[in-house]
Amino acid sequence: MDEPSTTLRPTRQRRAINEALQGAADFQSAQDIHDTLRRAGEKVGLATVYRTLQAMAEAGQVDVLQGPGGESSYRQCSTEHHHHLVCRSCGRTVEVTGPAVESWADAVAREHDFAEVSHSLELFGICADCRT
Amino acid sequence: MDEPSTTLRPTRQRRAINEALQGAADFQSAQDIHDTLRRAGEKVGLATVYRTLQAMAEAGQVDVLQGPGGESSYRQCSTEHHHHLVCRSCGRTVEVTGPAVESWADAVAREHDFAEVSHSLELFGICADCRT
DNA sequence: GGTAGATTGAGACTGAGTCTCATCCTACGG
DNA sequence: CCGTAGGATGAGACTCAGTCTCAATCTACC
Numbered sequence: 414m415d416e417p418s419t420t421l422r423p424t425r426q427r428r429a430i431n432e433a434l435q436g437a438a439d440f441q442s443a444q445d446i447h448d449t450l451r452r453a454g455e456k457v458g459l460a461t462v463y464r465t466l467q468a469m470a471e472a473g474q475v476d477v478l479q480g481p482g483g484e485s486s487y488r489q490c491s492t493e494h495h496h497h498l499v500c501r502s503c504g505r506t507v508e509v510t511g512p513a514v515e516s517w518a519d520a521v522a523r524e525h526d527f528a529e530v531s532h533s534l535e536l537f538g539i540c541a542d543c544r545t
Numbered sequence: 546m547d548e549p550s551t552t553l554r555p556t557r558q559r560r561a562i563n564e565a566l567q568g569a570a571d572f573q574s575a576q577d578i579h580d581t582l583r584r585a586g587e588k589v590g591l592a593t594v595y596r597t598l599q600a601m602a603e604a605g606q607v608d609v610l611q612g613p614g615g616e617s618s619y620r621q622c623s624t625e626h627h628h629h630l631v632c633r634s635c636g637r638t639v640e641v642t643g644p645a646v647e648s649w650a651d652a653v654a655r656e657h658d659f660a661e662v663s664h665s666l667e668l669f670g671i672c673a674d675c676r677t
Numbered sequence: 678g679g680t681a682g683a684t685t686g687a688g689a690c691t692g693a694g695t696c697t698c699a700t701c702c703t704a705c706g707g
Numbered sequence: 708c709c710g711t712a713g714g715a716t717g718a719g720a721c722t723c724a725g726t727c728t729c730a731a732t733c734t735a736c737c
Contacts, residue, residue: 458686483615509653517645525639527670534666538659590717
C-alpha cells in the first residue's frame, strides 16, 4: 500500500503544522489548523494541511476523531493506546485508558471468529465547568 | 430542541424505506437505500430518504454508523443498548453487548466529573468467511 | 553548485448531505 | 363523500469537507 516512507522531509509547512498541533489542547479540524496557520502569517496550502495531518495520523503521531458532520479532528496525544472523554460543550478532552475494554474486545472477537480486530471508542459528556 | 412529533404520517415513501431497511442485514448508506428503492421501482427522492433516515435515527428506530469517509450508514437493530462488530471486508455485522464497558464508562465519567455521558463504540475486524 | 525526487499550492473537482419552495397527500371535520 | 389545513415530498441548487492535478519549488546529497 505504501512504503514506510521512502523519504519524509522536514519542511517549513510540516514544522508549522506540528507546532499548531502542540499549541492546541483539544481536537482541531484540518480547517481549524489551516485558519490558525494563516492567521499566524504562515502560508500553508489547505491540501498540504490535509496531506500532512493524514500522514501524521497514519504514522500514529496524532489521534483522529470523527465529528458528527463527518469531519475529522486531530490532536497530539500520548503514543500509548487510549481513548477520549470529550466535553460536548467546550471540547475539553481527557485521555483515558480502559484495560477492561481491551480484553472485552478481544474476547468478543475470538467468540465470533473475527481477526485483526480494532475498535473505536469515545466518550462524550458535559464537563464540570460547563455545567455551572 | 424538538417536539416529540407534532404529527408523523405513514406515507408510501416511509413505508418503502422501512421495508428496504428490514430487507437488509447490514449497514446501508442513505445513497444505498435510495438506489435500492429506485431499482425496485419505488420513486423516492433522495432528500426524503435522508430526512426519513434521520428521523428514524432520532427516534431510535435505527442505528447509525459513521463510515471513514464521513458517510452515515443505517441499520435496523434490536432496541436495547448494544454495539457492533463489523467485518471490514464484507460488512457483515454482529450485535454485541458489553456490560463491562458500560460500567467502565460510568466510572470514568464519575471520576472526571462529566455528566450526561454517552459513548460510541464499534469493533472492526475480518470475519471468518472473508479470511478463507 | 547541481540534480533527483519529494513537497507544495492554486484551483478544479467529487460526493455526501442540506435547503428551498411549489406541489402533493393524509388526516379529519362537516 | 367532499373540502381543507398543514405535514410530506422532490427536483435541483447549494454547501462544505476533502481529494486530485500538475507545474513550480525546495531539500538532501553528491
